[in-house]
Amino acid sequence: MGKVAFVFAGQGAQYSGMGADIAEVSAAAKKVFEAADALRPGTSKQCFSGTEAELKETINTQPCMFAVEAATAAALEEKGIQADVAAGFSLGEVVALTYAKMLDFEAGFNLVCRRAELMQEAAEASDETGMVAVLKLSPEQVEELCKGIPNVYPVNYNHPTQIVVAGAADKLADLSAAVKEAGGLPITLKVKAAFHSPYMASASEKFRAETAKYNFADPAIPLYSNKTATFYGENRQELLAEQIASPVRWEMIVRDMIAQGVDTFVEIGPGNVLCGLINETDPSVKTYPVSNKEDFEKVCKELAAC
Numbered sequence: 001m002g003k004v005a006f007v008f009a010g011q012g013a014q015y016s017g018m019g020a021d022i023a024e025v026s027a028a029a030k031k032v033f034e035a036a037d038a039l040r041p042g043t044s045k046q047c048f049s050g051t052e053a054e055l056k057e058t059i060n061t062q063p064c065m066f067a068v069e070a071a072t073a074a075a076l077e078e079k080g081i082q083a084d085v086a087a088g089f090s091l092g093e094v095v096a097l098t099y100a101k102m103l104d105f106e107a108g109f110n111l112v113c114r115r116a117e118l119m120q121e122a123a124e125a126s127d128e129t130g131m132v133a134v135l136k137l138s139p140e141q142v143e144e145l146c147k148g149i150p151n152v153y154p155v156n157y158n159h160p161t162q163i164v165v166a167g168a169a170d171k172l173a174d175l176s177a178a179v180k181e182a183g184g185l186p187i188t189l190k191v192k193a194a195f196h197s198p199y200m201a202s203a204s205e206k207f208r209a210e211t212a213k214y215n216f217a218d219p220a221i222p223l224y225s226n227k228t229a230t231f232y233g234e235n236r237q238e239l240l241a242e243q244i245a246s247p248v249r250w251e252m253i254v255r256d257m258i259a260q261g262v263d264t265f266v267e268i269g270p271g272n273v274l275c276g277l278i279n280e281t282d283p284s285v286k287t288y289p290v291s292n293k294e295d296f297e298k299v300c301k302e303l304a305a306c
Contacts, residue, residue, distance in 0.1 A: 002262060003084040004084050005262045005265050006268050007278070008096045008267075011062060013269060013273050014056075015270055019068035022071060023048075027078070035105055040063055046064050047064045061091075063113045076300075081299065081300065087226075087253050089248060090195065090248055093225070093243060095108065100219040111211065118202075118207050122200050128192075130191060131172075132179075134164070135162050137163070138161065155195065157247060160281065197245065200244045204246075208242075225239045226243045226246070226247075226253070255282070264303075267289045274287075274289075288303075
């Protein structure tokens, strides 16, 4: 077997009940939720029994996702499953930083709570904005369409024929019409913010001041940056802050991981979105979601760690 990558999920995959059964079967996971509750009371309750509406609020989504993902990674480590390399999608990058020992749990969790507050503030301060996933067109085609429409930006390079565009809601309607005319398929996402676009510039700048309060250690394993699609270097605080208003270059990260010898991807967190994106990029690699107890037990069996 080649190298194993842990990939940490981003906002949007959350659901009520996430993490509950893994906490039941793993003492390490349970300990993580207790630590999250000590820093932000009620976090585990929101994860295990929060309403859909409650969990959709960015200010709740991000700390809850962080707790679930950190707990899941701890449960896998408890069983001897570790990654050779790591990356996270958007907020998942903060969890990945913690997993790679660049930050301790308390620092990572506090940062993600502040990140959520700042991104929600930026979203509420903007005029109506949103995001549209564009399927069946190449990145170059989507970029060209965006050049002709003001206030829309390619922000998530998910796989070869799926690019997410963020921007002003009325201009996204124009983009969707242009996408259809070009033979693509636009899908409006259920978000009311233009994440990873210039609309998040204020959140990015304020978050930069937050990251400056912490010392970022050298990563224990190679860790990818969403912004550069390369390994983290010296400018760690800047990369994490700039990520908020910069595109997520996920396809490039996955391709580079594979070129570096990764053939097994373990998705940490609720859902299996990243597994789907990875399979679309290269169907020859193995992907394992770890969203519940059954997934957890399967990964343990498949990777011969239990």
